[in-house]
Amino acid sequence: MVTFFEASLGIISVHHVGNPSQGEMYSLSPQPLELKDDVIGPLLLQYFLKPFEKANEVYHLMHSSDDLALNEVHHFTTAVFDDKGKFHEASEQMAKHLYASSTHPNIKGGELYVVYFNNVQIEGELLDAIGIFKSENKETYLKVYPDKGGFAVDYEQDAININKLDKGVLIFNVEKENGYKVVVVDKATGGQEAAVYWKDEFLQLKIRNDSFNQTSNALGVYKNFVTNKLDEEFEMTKADKIDLLNRSMKYFKEKETFDLDEFADEVISNPEAIESFKTFKNSYEEEFDTKIADTFEISDNAVKKQARVYKSVLKLDKNFHIYIHGNKDLIEKGFDDGKAMNYYKVFFNQEA
Template sequence: MISFFEASLTTLSVHYVGNKMQDEHYALSENPVEINDEILKNLLMQYFLSPYEKVNELYHLFHTSENPDLNEIFHFSSAIFSDPATFHENSKQIAKFLFDVASHPKIKSGELYVAAFHNVQVDGELHDALGIFKSETKETYLKVYPQGGGFGLAYEEGAINIHKLDKGCLIFNTEKEEGYKVAVIDQTNRTTDAVYWKDDFLKLKVRNDNYNQTSNVLGVYKHFVTEKLDESFEISKADKIDLLNRSMKYFKDKETFDIDEFSNEVIGNAEGIESFKNFKENYEKEFGTPIAGTFGISDAAVKKQARVYKSVLKLDKNFHIYIHGNKDLIEKGFDDGKAMNYYKVYFNNEQ
């Protein structure tokens, strides 16, 4: 949870980063921006920070050698946190580094903002933070103004919509040994060819907190039910939906996840439980992401995963059956006369 009701913007430097694949260059400012207008400062705070109020997933800066000091953004951030007087010079180095790694022709040029904040709240604690933001999308705005006995119209091209932050990250001055606590936004260039902000520029690793543990278990279990179960068991789609519904109910009702309790209450079959635990272990080894046997359940992660948990049974192109509760009230059969499958549904009231 990130909020900024106590936050203040202390320093801001702005640079321009082009796409070298398009023979563009970068332009570095000589000094930080002086902001004397409080309205402008508040607008910048809204532009930079308000999108993070809905961000729950946090990361760490990392390096493949497991030494975060070798991560360039970690290096520049550490220098700024240690000595704020080096802020502008390190902001230039950040812009140069972004120019070097943005080596895909689809990457858009734009302004790079490097900002220092005081008292940004994350997970209930106040910390100084370094913000790195890039504006890539420009818009045209109409202006209406009084003129004579009526109104005149004008427009401004190449303006920035403060409600649409293209790319950004907040690096909080905490958990330095693990690579700092980092929140990230990337609204453009989401294709695999152009995902450079998280991977090449920041080099992020998921922070293994309750949010990510909850997301991982729900994601792994969903994949196990929808893709893996068919390899070992004969199971209907209605039964799969029931297993998914029961898992979601478990996460909504409980405050703490326990792997044994979850397996017994949701799966309830010794062979199925063993298959799920083996599937989870293979996932941990393949992706290098350990999942704890017990952890606090994140409500935010449950709500996000609930959107992709399907409870609909699609029958040809004629019917959709939504299954939200007791699967014993739906029966599957085969009609020899019609040579077709059927479902029988029991209910009390029709609405």
């Protein structure tokens, strides 16, 4: 859902936010961070953005009063999108707001990074985004280096693992009136009560669990199941897989409402495969913390978007491509002993 192949870093401000209940304070930088090493930029992009490649749920900023102007993060974000010259000042206000939201005794202090990104892609659209990230957990790293013809070992304490982002949020410059498009990462620590502060207290999020999101996720999960999982349990030809994908797309194009049991019976049919699909769906929901409802209204726009990545092409060496759009019973696979080669037999009435 989120990709960053074309993304670039704009401005970065770094502050430290402690826990007021532990007598800790916050510390604000006087100006944005200056990157002096060309290697640091790509590493920061990986650290900040790579975790969002698996973020499927889209949220909106909200306020319990329904007045978005009272959501602090929305207010500061809007100020920056309207005038990038206010970026550092807004980052300071975000640090103060996070400090005020960090009152549970189990919340760890850490560095807060506020970043302006250019050209981050979400749902096929390139947008500017503001990222807010917090690093709470530090690690010790060993360093081995040549020394006097041999090697020496040193270490660095309180270092950050760039493959482990603790907390982060991307706020995209779109749908301002709805609370922007927002995706979030939250590696919760400190127990359930401490865990809610990032999403609920600091950001105040509501999930955009709309028909577009539900439709996209359901089609994506089914595609992954057919292409990556079925081979492990059933003997399937590529033509069979393409047929299953075509049948699922036909279901979503013809129906107005998705029903899991109806979909399973009409599209998958095989009881063992149905059970396997439901297990696969449950595993996906747990891994990505994304609930796919058993029933929801189907979004035509989401179906059209997913149809672009649903492959109906059977590629045979470098000689032939067979496009399968309908009845798989009109194509048969066999093996020619004389040529020692596989073949497909295709039945048709007319040539176009």
